[in-house]
Amino acid sequence: MSTQVKVKNRLSSTVQSLKPSGIRRFFDLAASMEGVISLGVGEPDFVTPWRMREASISSLERGHTAYTSNAGMLPLRVEIQKYLEERFSVSYHPETEILVTVGASEAIDIALRAILDPGDEVLVVEPCYVSYEPVIRLAGGVPVFLKTTMENQFKLTPQELETHITARTKAIIFCYPNNPTGGTMTAEEWKTLLPIIEKHDLMVISDEIYAELTYGRMHDSIAALPGMKDRTILISGFSKAFAMTGWRLGYVCASPDLLAGMLKIHQYTMLCAPTMAQMAALEALRHGRSDMERMIESYRQRRNYVVDGFRHIGLTCHEPDGAFYAFPSVVSTGLSSSEFAEKLLMEEKVAVVPGDVFGESGKGHIRCSYATSMEQLKKALERMERLMGRLS
């Protein structure tokens, strides 16, 4: 007979204390309904361009099915180095400063685990990607949230940064261009934060997974600013710009000591990223630029269309300069973001994600992804307009 084990003892107290993802709850609700138009999807609506798929298939045909080196195939790291240098003027050494990971997700995890001691505080710029908080907690850290607001175009201000720093603050993590707000930061805006970061000797974890998806202006990487490379861990990947979410391929760049630390965790937990995905990524960087540009162009057009549409139906919406999300405010309806999202789903069958899922400062907003067809966007806006009509 097996002995009864109390559930409480089976799961660690950290895991027990994690809240289930707010997105998951909404997903279950939406998935149970027919005929839903979804603006709730955080991934490209494009299939990975054929040239990448073909490169991967052909690598399989040639029998490239073994492990690669822990840090990833060197030719891929060389391409990443060239690419980052050319696009964002940041230069990392392919052999000692670049590590290929299983998605940006793994990169976030190993970056935090490599630098945190129990009780270390990590500043998290909000609204933010849903996994930062739990991953910080799993690494033994304590998340401390920094607010951003629509009035400030969701940019981090020096005041907000400075007031939350304590003796235990080790690092700051953010994602610009931002999921869920679409907010971006310019080099000038970064520069206002640098004195504070330097004064308090903070490490910076910069999630730049949406770096290519900016509209009207090139992305400014904080790592490219004077003195910042050494304290920055730059995270990116292929999921968004190259429409390769299912391939699970990302990378992390940092100075050699940090990278060596992350490599230890990576090699004991993942060993290496999938070989066939690395083959596809190599092709993406070498020859996939025009495919990428075509997709970005189309996101930009759809952004213009939906932002205009939201304003037209009476939702205040800041103009998102990056990623593929709009983050309109629903405060004027008198409903909370969850109430609005639920009503919209139940009455008009349009799925969006309530903004509070992304933290306190997302309250009163909804995240709408425009990575979906024009036809669907048009229908979604018509349906939202009907709901707005009933609410006013």
Next chain:
Amino acid sequence: MDRLKQRELLHLLEEDSRMSAEQIGKMIGEPTEIVEQTIAALEAEKVIVKYPALVNWERVDDHPYVNAMIDVKVTPKRDVGFDEVAERICRFPEVKAVYLMSGASYDLSIILEGKTMKEVATFVSQKLSTLDSVVSTATHFILKRYKHDGIELEDRDEDHRMVVTP
């Protein structure tokens, strides 16, 4: 409208010619009237030639039709070269396209559409072969169209993504 935006406008229309000027205007960030004016100008300049629907006739079962590609060898004429005979061939309504080719053992490539194989055969033997400068023809029938004008005609995949994701 600047050149870049004009190019975007053309791409959008090429993909869906029924898109309204208002919708295009919102997407590329130009007022509706400017879009209308630009389209009118592009039509006048013959940059926009036509707004065709791309029909997959294989899905319309009672519409019998056959496509053939014909390789034609011709003797070019002094001064007018291949142009004269090409222009004559163009005038036949059943001829959908005429190209002058390089690197082939023939000169003109013609795409033909007819209701039946017999109709195509009749055209080739009675109209095309009898033209003065035509030396020889070779007719290839198209059995199935997989991709046409950049569009794959087979079923496109549905959106298989989850309804809500991070």
